[in-house]
Amino acid sequence: MFSEIVHGLVIRTQNDNKVNPDDPGAELVPAALRIGIIPAGSTDCICFSTVGTNDPVTSALHIIVGDSQPMDVCSVHHNDSFLRFSVSLLGYGFYGDVLSYSESKRWLGPARYDLAGKKKKNY
Structure with a gap:
């Protein structure tokens, strides 16, 4: 915000x-x-x-x-x-992808970054 x-x-x-x-x-x-x-x-x-x-x-x-x-x-x-x-x-590439993916998982709290990182690393 x-x-x-x-x-x-x-x-x-x-x-x-x-x-x-x-x-x-x-x-x-x-x-x-x-x-x-x-x-x-x-x-x-x-x-x-x-x-x-x-x-x-x-x-x-x-x-x-x-x-x-x-x-x-x-x-x-x-x-x-x-x-x-x-x-x-200001992030782009892998880091930007992680932030973008994690935005829809805010309900997970800080763990959303770990999940997003693992998910994006597998691609």
């Missing part, structure tokens, strides 16, 4: 500032709105890398006191056409 929120926020900011997202050389305008993150996933890598823990109470306290941590955002293009923004991970 974090990725979708960042994508919407960044693309809206670029549109509002008349920055062409299809231009790979365009300098992105930082979004004015800050996002508070409370970890609730299986890896919580964004929260851990910004706050140093994946504890929801600690994360809530950081939000309450107004702590801020800037993040780099990467834009991905193909043939001068914007595809998406990425914050923590």
Whole structure:
């Protein structure tokens, strides 16, 4: 969900500032709105890398006191056409296949990555 929120926020900011997202050389305008993150996933890598823990109470306290941590955002293009923004991970090939397959198995929790890896390795 974090990725979708960042994508919407960044693309809206670029549109509002008349920055062409299809231009790979365009300098992105930082979004004015800050996002508070409370970890609730299986890896919580964004929260851990910004706050140093994946504890929801600690994360809530950081939000309450107004702590801020800037993040780099990467834009991905193909043939001068914007595809998406990425914050923590950009994967393709085997790793991308594992993530894609595991998305429909979220009910398995973190074990879905092991299952997806085994399944994709056998192909």
